[in-house]
Amino acid sequence: MLDKEPQIIRDMFDRIASTYDLLNFVLSLSMDRRWRMMAVQGLAIKRDDVVLDIGTGTGNMALLALELSALRVHGIDLSRRMTGIARKKAKARGLDNKYAIYLADALHMPFGDASFDKAMVAFGIRNMRDINAFLMEANRVLKPGSLFSVLELSMPGGRVFRILYSLYFRYMLPRIGGLISGKMGAYTYLRDSVIKFPPPVKLVEMMETCGFRVLSTTPLFLGACHYYLLGKP
Numbered sequence: 001m002l003d004k005e006p007q008i009i010r011d012m013f014d015r016i017a018s019t020y021d022l023l024n025f026v027l028s029l030s031m032d033r034r035w036r037m038m039a040v041q042g043l044a045i046k047r048d049d050v051v052l053d054i055g056t057g058t059g060n061m062a063l064l065a066l067e068l069s070a071l072r073v074h075g076i077d078l079s080r081r082m083t084g085i086a087r088k089k090a091k092a093r094g095l096d097n098k099y100a101i102y103l104a105d106a107l108h109m110p111f112g113d114a115s116f117d118k119a120m121v122a123f124g125i126r127n128m129r130d131i132n133a134f135l136m137e138a139n140r141v142l143k144p145g146s147l148f149s150v151l152e153l154s155m156p157g158g159r160v161f162r163i164l165y166s167l168y169f170r171y172m173l174p175r176i177g178g179l180i181s182g183k184m185g186a187y188t189y190l191r192d193s194v195i196k197f198p199p200p201v202k203l204v205e206m207m208e209t210c211g212f213r214v215l216s217t218t219p220l221f222l223g224a225c226h227y228y229l230l231g232k233p
């Protein structure tokens with residue numbers, strides 16, 4: 001059983017923050033940027049939209065949303081170091097006045113009901129200690145008729161690719177992660193959290209049970225990642 005208590009997750013992301021963006025690029029063979037773009041574009045952001053970025057991390061999703069014309073992005077995250085990098089990146093691009101960052105737990109967000117036009121979570125839902133509670137909390141803060149993009153790693157479906165990917169994932173990934181970040185434990189956690197995360201069919205069921213309509217599910221890189229577009233009725 002993986003420990004996903006907030007202080008454990010926060011400390012882990014604080015430790016790997018400085019190499020997070022580089023490792024994302026290396027471990028995803030630079031596909032992460034395309035995947036993120038798809039998830040942000042899926043929201044069809046309009047000029048007056050206020051967007052919530054859950055697990056905002058180093059700001060990659062939030063900055064894309066602002067560059068694609070969101071009026072304002074509210075990012076929420078547990079990690080001071082990850083969001084410190086997000087703040088620096090936003091300032092460097094002159095977007096810091098449109099990007100508010102909150103250090104808080106996504107299971108208890110400091111926002112009123114129906115506060116946001118759109119929301120997104122990229123590579124964050126896997127870290128939530130209670131997925132149902134998280135989905136219900138996201139549902140609470142979204143306006144009726146809004147959209148929610150969820151991007152998350154998964155284990156590929158096809159037999160041959162799954163075997164090859166599992167070998168890479170189990171043995172290579174923690175070593176590469178450890179080598180670059182100096183924190184192998186975080187990348188062992190990454191591996192284990194993906195392996196133990198509910199498969200897409202089960203996750204879709206949970207999303208529907210928690211009040212969302214699943215508008216589309218898109219496997220990426222033969223299922224090593226999935227993009228889910230949800231609507232709040």
Ligand SMILES: C[S@@+](CC[C@H](N)C(=O)[O-])C[C@H]1O[C@@H](n2cnc3c(N)ncnc32)[C@H](O)[C@@H]1O
Pocket residue numbers: 006009010013054055056057058059060061076077078079082104105106107121122123124127128129
């Ligand atoms: C893998 S990173 C993803 C960051 C960013 N979304 C991206 O696309 O690069 C996951 C982020 O979610 C944050 N996080 C994990 N659990 C959280 C929680 N319960 N509440 C708020 N943030 C959380 C972590 O601190 C981390 O910054």
